[in-house]
Amino acid sequence: MNGNGRADATFPTDAQKIAEARRSPEQFAAVFDRHYARIYAYAARRLGRDLAEDVASETFMVAFSRIDGYDTSHPDAAPWLYGIASNLIARQGRAEAKRYKTLAKLSPDETIGDHDDAVAGRLDAATARGRLAKALRRLSTGDRDVLLLVAWAGLSQPEVATALDIPAGTVRSRLHRARQEMRTALGGRGLQ
Structure with a gap:
């Protein structure tokens, strides 16, 4: 496994494990183990921790139910999994919109202590976070999904195209x- 959670030459690819899982379902656990933390983190950033575990778990349940349709010419299942997660997140659209609305309204911490530079940095970050949340909320679902798959999930543009079909x-x-x-x-x- 390389540093970004993707298979390398010393480990079987996701495609190989998915192909094996078609005959021996327990093999799908390797795909789950490789990608669960990344899918959970992506869902948590989009929806908050309350819903992230449900979305991440359901992503793998849906993926497992669709393993027969997985195109094994794609060695890395991450784009496929992020696509499933994005679709599940879209169903939670109101929760995501509410989260961005809440983040946009948060006021920066007004406490000023001995560490003025650190406080100023936190104030700047909180202000930017509010503006970003407001802008994210204004984006169409399609534009938001593409942006966040690139920015938060680290997918390339071709991977996003695959993920979102x-x-x-x-x-x-x-x-x-x-x-x-x-x-x-x-x-x-x-x-x-």
Whole structure:
């Protein structure tokens, strides 16, 4: 396993484990073990910890129920799993919107102590977080999914296209629109 949780030459690929799981279901545990923490972290960032465990668990239940349809020409199952998780998160749309609305309204901690620089940094971060949350809430679901799969899940644009089952050009245009909105929300700073 390499540093980003993906299989390397010394370990069987996700595709190999999924192919084995078709005959021997317990083999799917290797895919679960490789990706659960990343899927959970992504869901937690989108929905909060309260719903993240349910979404992450359901992601693997759905994936297991669909292993016969997995295209084993894709050695890494991460885009497939993130696609399933994104669809489950979309069902939780109200919860995600409420989370961004709440984050946008949070006021920065006004306590000023001996560490003025640290406090100022926290105030700046809290202010930016509120602006980002407000901008995320304004994005369309499709644009938000693409942006967060790139920014929070670390997927490449081709992986996002696979995850969401959309053309690569659609990923590029959605990502461009989302980044523009984030730049505007941050007053011209931020996402590249």
